Amino acid sequence: xxxxxxxxxxxxxxxxxxxxxxxxxxxxxxxxxxxxxxxxxxxxxxxxxxxxxxxxxxxxxxxxxxxxxxxxxxxxxxxxxxxxxxxxxxxxxxxxxxxxxxxxxxxxxxxxxxxxxxxxxxxxxxxxxxxxxxxxxxxxxxxxxxxxxxxxxxxxxxxxxxxxxxxxxxxxxxxxxxxxxxxxxxxxxxxxxxxxxxxxxxxxxxxxxxxxxxxxxxxxxxxxxxxxxxxxxxxxxxxxxxxxxxxxxxxxxxxxxxxxxxxxxxxxxxxxxxxxxxxxxxxxxxxxxxxxxxxxxxxxxxxxxxxxxxxxxxxxxxxxxxxxxxxxxxxxx
Ligand SMILES: Nc1ncnc2c1ncn2[C@@H]1O[C@H](COP(=O)(O)OP(=O)(O)O)[C@@H](O)[C@H]1O
Ligand SMILES: [Mg+2]
Numbered sequence: 403x404x405x406x407x408x409x410x411x412x413x414x415x416x417x418x419x420x421x422x423x424x425x426x427x428x429x430x431x432x433x434x435x436x437x438x439x440x441x442x443x444x445x446x447x448x449x450x451x452x453x454x455x456x457x458x459x460x461x462x463x464x465x466x467x468x469x470x471x472x473x474x475x476x477x478x479x480x481x482x483x484x485x486x487x488x489x490x491x492x493x494x495x496x497x498x499x500x501x502x503x504x505x506x507x508x509x510x511x512x513x514x515x516x517x518x519x520x521x522x523x524x525x526x527x528x529x530x531x532x533x534x535x536x537x538x539x540x541x542x543x544x545x546x547x548x549x550x551x552x553x554x555x556x557x558x559x560x561x562x563x564x565x566x567x568x569x570x571x572x573x574x575x576x577x578x579x580x581x582x583x584x585x586x587x588x589x590x591x592x593x594x595x596x597x598x599x600x601x602x603x604x605x606x607x608x609x610x611x612x613x614x615x616x617x618x619x620x621x622x623x624x625x626x627x628x629x630x631x632x633x634x635x636x637x638x639x640x641x642x643x644x645x646x647x648x649x650x651x652x653x654x655x656x657x658x659x660x661x662x663x664x665x666x667x668x669x670x671x672x673x674x675x676x677x678x679x680x681x682x683x684x685x686x687x688x689x690x691x692x693x694x695x696x697x698x699x700x701x702x703x704x705x706x707x708x709x710x711x712x713x714x715x716x717x718x719x720x721x722x723x724x725x726x727x728x729x730x731x732x733x734x735x
Pocket of ligand 2: 514
């Protein structure tokens with residue numbers, strides 16, 4: 403089992419963490435669910451200290467009841483980060499949320515990475531300017547993170563690009579197990595660097611490439627599920643916004659409607675709080691549609707990828723409609 407950073411539990415330093423690891427408790431879960439006596443027998447840690455550690459571990463792992471009032475207070479800490487496009491923010495319910503996973507789904511070139519890059523900059527803005535006032539951790543699995551683009555967007559926004567770039571921690575993941583290792587690292591990284599936005603672009607591409615064939619599907623889905631839930635816990639424990647990107651896969655058995663559906667199946671659908679489908683929207687614009695959200699209506703809007711990152715598309719002509727295909731002008735009278 404991989405280490406998820408015992409050090410991220412309040413009150414655990416590196417010495418105590420290694421003592422617990424050596425005693426056979428490598429993860430926050432393992433600490434949260436073990437009887438305290440057992441830990442006492444296997445370590446030199448005092449009983450009351452163990453109870454304290456377990457309380458902190460359970461809070462992070464959310465295995466305890468809490469009151470609705472506590473849950474309400476926690477929801478009040480939720481923040482929203484602007485994408486740069488007020489219309490896109492609006493259909494997202496005000497922006498990309500903390501304490502949640504937002505999934506950007508689309509074919510190649512629909513703007514997933516561009517939105518991630520734009521968010522890496524806007525997340526650093528203070529809350530009164532629509533940001534999260536924190537730094538960013540970016541896991542790049544496809545080698546498409548472009549630092550020049552970060553510099554470009556930051557300077558167009560009137561920010562100092564070098565300062566902005568210093569607050570983005572980027573890691574290139576070379577395969578799925580490396581990607582998992584990097585996600586495990588996030589627990590300590592986010593705490594030490596005031597990270598408020600985590601991006602995994604793309605969550606699924608290595609998994610799809612490495613686990614080919616039906617016989618490997620259940621193992622793939624199990625690991626994917628485990629790591630998506632780590633990201634959910636990270637988002638909740640540290641009030642972080644997590645954005646993952648996903649591809650669409652063709653479903654040859656579709657006769658009606660869109661034959662493309664998000665990859666990753668139910669595992670992906672259930673772990674992600676908000677799902678946004680991106681398509682090409684005509685005239686160089688992009689179309690974003692909210693799907694499957696527990697709290698947001700299924701709305702559509704258009705946006706543009708520009709030198710400044712992500713911006714609203716120009717107003718549609720009166721009477722025109724946004725459809726699956728983009729914008730359809732009203733029929734001529
Ligand atoms: N500086 C820019 N100005 C305008 N459009 C840009 C700029 N940089 C990239 N793009 C657009 O972004 C598209 C790529 O989007 P991207 O986010 O990489 O797609 P995805 O990650 O969904 O595969 C390109 O086709 C291009 O149209
Ligand atoms: Mg991309």
